[in-house]
Amino acid sequence: MYRIAIVGYGNLGKGVEAAIRQNPDMELVAVVSRRNPEGLKTATDGVLKVSLDNVLELKGKVDALVICAGSATDLPEMTPALAKDFNVIDSFDTHAKIPEHYAKVDAAARSGGNIAMISVGWDPGMFSVTRAMSSAILPDGCDYTFWGKGVSQGHSDAIRRIEGVIDARQYTVPVESAVNKVTSGKCPELSTRDKHTRECFVVAEEGADLERIEREIVEMPNYFADYNTTVHFITKEELDRDHAGLPHGGVAIRNGRTGLKLEHTHTISYSLRLDSNPEFTSSAIIAYTRAMLRKKERGEVGCITVFDVAPADMSALSREHLISHML
Amino acid sequence: MYRIAIVGYGNLGKGVEAAIRQNPDMELVAVVSRRNPEGLKTATDGVLKVSLDNVLELKGKVDALVICAGSATDLPEMTPALAKDFNVIDSFDTHAKIPEHYAKVDAAARSGGNIAMISVGWDPGMFSVTRAMSSAILPDGCDYTFWGKGVSQGHSDAIRRIEGVIDARQYTVPVESAVNKVTSGKCPELSTRDKHTRECFVVAEEGADLERIEREIVEMPNYFADYNTTVHFITKEELDRDHAGLPHGGVAIRNGRTGLKLEHTHTISYSLRLDSNPEFTSSAIIAYTRAMLRKKERGEVGCITVFDVAPADMSALSREHLISHML
Numbered sequence: 113m114y115r116i117a118i119v120g121y122g123n124l125g126k127g128v129e130a131a132i133r134q135n136p137d138m139e140l141v142a143v144v145s146r147r148n149p150e151g152l153k154t155a156t157d158g159v160l161k162v163s164l165d166n167v168l169e170l171k172g173k174v175d176a177l178v179i180c181a182g183s184a185t186d187l188p189e190m191t192p193a194l195a196k197d198f199n200v201i202d203s204f205d206t207h208a209k210i211p212e213h214y215a216k217v218d219a220a221a222r223s224g225g226n227i228a229m230i231s232v233g234w235d236p237g238m239f240s241v242t243r244a245m246s247s248a249i250l251p252d253g254c255d256y257t258f259w260g261k262g263v264s265q266g267h268s269d270a271i272r273r274i275e276g277v278i279d280a281r282q283y284t285v286p287v288e289s290a291v292n293k294v295t296s297g298k299c300p301e302l303s304t305r306d307k308h309t310r311e312c313f314v315v316a317e318e319g320a321d322l323e324r325i326e327r328e329i330v331e332m333p334n335y336f337a338d339y340n341t342t343v344h345f346i347t348k349e350e351l352d353r354d355h356a357g358l359p360h361g362g363v364a365i366r367n368g369r370t371g372l373k374l375e376h377t378h379t380i381s382y383s384l385r386l387d388s389n390p391e392f393t394s395s396a397i398i399a400y401t402r403a404m405l406r407k408k409e410r411g412e413v414g415c416i417t418v419f420d421v422a423p424a425d426m427s428a429l430s431r432e433h434l435i436s437h438m439l
Numbered sequence: 440m441y442r443i444a445i446v447g448y449g450n451l452g453k454g455v456e457a458a459i460r461q462n463p464d465m466e467l468v469a470v471v472s473r474r475n476p477e478g479l480k481t482a483t484d485g486v487l488k489v490s491l492d493n494v495l496e497l498k499g500k501v502d503a504l505v506i507c508a509g510s511a512t513d514l515p516e517m518t519p520a521l522a523k524d525f526n527v528i529d530s531f532d533t534h535a536k537i538p539e540h541y542a543k544v545d546a547a548a549r550s551g552g553n554i555a556m557i558s559v560g561w562d563p564g565m566f567s568v569t570r571a572m573s574s575a576i577l578p579d580g581c582d583y584t585f586w587g588k589g590v591s592q593g594h595s596d597a598i599r600r601i602e603g604v605i606d607a608r609q610y611t612v613p614v615e616s617a618v619n620k621v622t623s624g625k626c627p628e629l630s631t632r633d634k635h636t637r638e639c640f641v642v643a644e645e646g647a648d649l650e651r652i653e654r655e656i657v658e659m660p661n662y663f664a665d666y667n668t669t670v671h672f673i674t675k676e677e678l679d680r681d682h683a684g685l686p687h688g689g690v691a692i693r694n695g696r697t698g699l700k701l702e703h704t705h706t707i708s709y710s711l712r713l714d715s716n717p718e719f720t721s722s723a724i725i726a727y728t729r730a731m732l733r734k735k736e737r738g739e740v741g742c743i744t745v746f747d748v749a750p751a752d753m754s755a756l757s758r759e760h761l762i763s764h765m766l
Binding site: 207295297429437 | 458459460461462534558565568572574575578622624700703704705708709714715717718721745746748749753759761762766
């Protein structure tokens with residue numbers, strides 16, 4: 113039985129709690145929170161509730177901490193700090209800063225004789241796995257990633273910060289004609305605008321200047337200016353009724369050529385359709401937590417990534433079952 | 440530089456030769472054949488041509504044998520026999536007999552202190568990887584595999600054995616409505632007939648009884664009787680012009696549920712569109728040959744499968760490159 117503590121009890125942490133229940137070799141023993149841990153209402157009974165300040169109380173009581181916090185400011189501090197004392201896993205997803213995060217977490221984990229795993233989920237995560245495997249199989253080729261249709265929480269937050277906006281939901285939508293071009297085996301040059309559109313559902317204050325809000329959205333640098341963006345003003349009731357979920361998904365594609373004259377093309381597509389982005393991410397994290405702890409049992413320390421994990425280590429099924437039923 | 444020998448120089452062996460050229464750390468040093476090896480015309484210069492009877496001459500000269508032979512009768516004998524003296528890899532694809540093959544190859548490889556890998560390709564192979572990973576992430580779920588549209592060489596051969604048939608090409612075609620049902624997240628019961636149709640292009644002898652040939656095809660047990668089958672009679676010229684390639688592909692899908700009440704569904708789809716079935720299989724074999732030989736360098740012996748291989752070991756790219764560019 114692997115004893116797990118969740119650090120941070122938001123959407124992702126709650127997803128980890130649910131995922132642990134689906135895995136018979138996993139047990140939730142503690143939830144760690146920065147704010148008022150005693151006040152937390154967990155879905156699981158008999159769970160220790162611990163303040164982050166007192167996290168060292170858990171030493172010897174848990175096999176791994178699953179750190180469910182934001183990539184912008186929390187994980188860059190928390191994961192290295194906690195890796196000194198615990199086996200840890202996170203879903204750090206700021207792609208450009210992964211090498212820096214990796215180096216810090218690796219040093220911290222080695223200093224404590226622990227194992228750590230970063231950037232687990234679907235992108236980074238399962239999409240990274242398919243990118244690495246597909247480029248190994250088809251060395252001459254091109255890669256594409258399309259995200260959506262799904263809710264981008266960062267973009268929704270950006271709209272909410274505009275004056276006169278009460279609430280908002282932003283969907284990232286892949287451009288179907290671009291996806292079709294790529295899955296037919298071609299390697300087109302695609303701009304940011306060619307690949308995705310952005311669709312916004314916005315609840316505005318009564319009497320707000322809707323034209324100004326729409327202009328501020330579509331012209332917002334980094335977030336919207338490089339995309340074709342559509343804005344729909346709806347009521348709070350419509351938002352709550354039609355846009356309450358956090359669906360997401362996407363597809364990672366590699367086209368490659370083989371043959372003595374590179375005369376044949378092949379397309380590998382790995383696609384996800386997710387009702388709940390945080391719950392799928394949590395489910396991936398729990399499978400990789402198992403793999404990480406098995407590696408620790410074999411003596412491995414330091415930071416690993418999804419590239420270091422063999423499929424058998426992720427699975428609760430026996431080697432014999434996998435060979436008989438899944439190969 | 441990994442020194443490779445190909446055993447069996449048919450479509451798959453030629454694909455391996457082409458794949459080796461796309462991988463800078465791989466070198467083809469020998470081709471082994473049962474029949475008249477001196478007469479072989481290889482695309483690569485300076486390659487040793489060795490009779491299977493004299494294969495032990497290659498000991499110390501090659502790092503791995505890639506065995507490119509049939510699963511029905513050749514591989515069950517050849518892979519265990521050769522694993523005693525060499526590191527070996529094959530694409531054994533008779534799913535029901537994999538455990539037996541695994542046991543024999545494992546014992547042989549261990550007796551010689553070698554490493555061996557079986558059942559590499561796309562199914563078994565990459566589809567097996569996605570089945571194992573997806574079921575680890577989504578333990579509550581259902582699996583589906585659809586093959587095609589693509590040429591089945593076994594079914595084409597079966598048609599050729601009918602009296603009055605000169606040549607034939609059989610395509611396996613997934614039923615689109617069944618695929619769509621599954622990728623939308625449902626777990627329907629699907630019969631063999633629900634999942635695939637079979638389309639046959641047949642060249643008959645002049646004056647042959649076409650009605651009898653068609654009846655013999657569609658009623659053939661195991662091969663066609665359980666499917667909706669279409670037969671088209673065409674000329675030899677049409678067959679050579681329109682059906683010369685060996686395209687294939689397919690999709691492996693898992694639908695799974697998450698959440699405290701299992702209220703959310705997710706769909707993971709891994710799909711392939713291949714211009715050349717043997718060349719894609721060969722390309723996967725070469726990536727896994729690299730992984731297998733790296734494991735050997737770390738001291739591993741015995742038989743492994745795709746479930747035992749971490750993505751980083753398949754890739755010629757450095758760990759740093761993978762983390763910076765693919766994670």
